[in-house]
Amino acid sequence: MSRRAAVLGHPIGHSKSPALHRAAYAQLGADISYTAIDVTVEQLPGFMAGVAEQPEWCGLSVTMPLKSAMVAEVDEVRGAGAHLGVINTVAFENDGGIPRRVGYNTDVAGIVGAVGYAGAAERPDAVVLGGGGTSAAAIAALRELGCDSARIYVRDAGRAGEAVKAADAVGLAIELLPMERAAEGIAAAGLVVSTLPPRAADGIADGLAGPGVEGGGGVLLDVAYDPWPSRIAEVWQRRGGAVVPGLEMLLYQAVEQIKLFTGRDVGADVIDVMCDSVGLPRRVY
Structure with missing residues (x-):
């Protein structure tokens, strides 16, 4: 059959x-x-x-x-x-x-495999953008990569229940932070996983491209792969970081x-x- x-x-x-x-x-x-x-x-x-x-x-x-x-x-x-x-x-x-x-x-294995192939360091200083369903997989993946903690940037902390539940389940300490501070917060991170929908990170990218934002050289995984390259991927790469497409x-x-x-x-x-x-x-x- x-x-x-x-x-x-x-x-x-x-x-x-x-x-x-x-x-x-x-x-x-x-x-x-x-x-x-x-x-x-x-x-x-x-x-x-x-x-x-x-x-x-x-x-x-x-x-x-x-x-x-x-x-x-x-x-x-x-x-x-x-x-x-x-x-x-x-x-x-x-x-x-x-x-x-x-x-x-299998999203957890997908994230671990993708950032590992890109050369992400063990136990990276890690950030997740977004607090929805895919962020839960990202949090579990960070734990598998040896992280003890991570910063999670969200638009509404009251709607980040899936991220909080995931962090509790895998034993990862997280700090919920407002999305408007994300550009400065991710600049020097060793690993950033953006779980935001297509174009939703464009404002963060514009802030990251602005004057006075220091840091660079980490790995960015942007799970949104259409359109590609995303605005945040372009800016991240110009700043010397490695970019991993959602594909x-x-x-x-x-x-x-x-x-x-x-x-x-x-x-x-x-x-x-x-x-x-x-x-x-x-x-x-």
Whole structure:
């Protein structure tokens, strides 16, 4: 039987996940189709009820704004997702003839892989921009990178519950700071992870480009990859820092999803064709 997988979110037309997954399945010889489906938070329960009646499904990638809402639609959450309360992956498993929907958060591995490949130092002086669902994965990733603390810049501290919950879960001390102070605060950081939507960091970039802002040379991961380069990425690079596009994170988290959906290893040959599919340079092994 042909299997089926998809990425869900709203809006979803910009997603590069179909290109990455289709390239991988073709290289693996896996008979899995992969599409993008526009689903809102309100539509999610009905969509998942329909999926339960269709045995061909093997996996779902989950993007904004569904990462928290999807937790209520699965039978079990494993790994980092269980601590964070935020998932980006649903794998369909069969437990003794009983189908189960299992949630995971592969964004954490995606961030660790992307900044590691860019050469981020161990235990970096770290900053996260934004306090939503992706910030939870960023906080967990910082803990895996050896950080004991991080500064989190948010527009509204009252809406940073996911970041606070994640920090408590992984034992990372965080300081919530106002977004209007972010330009000065990130200038000398060793690692910055921007989880803001496209163009939402433009004002921070303008402040960073202004006179009297000192520092530079760290690593910036901007999870927003369309348009690219982002304004903050351009300014960061001009200041001597290393820039990691969000596509790098998307690549590494997709590798983990593909392993879950197929039950197979993902070797260098598969990663190379995935890179080709979205215009990333091939890895150096």
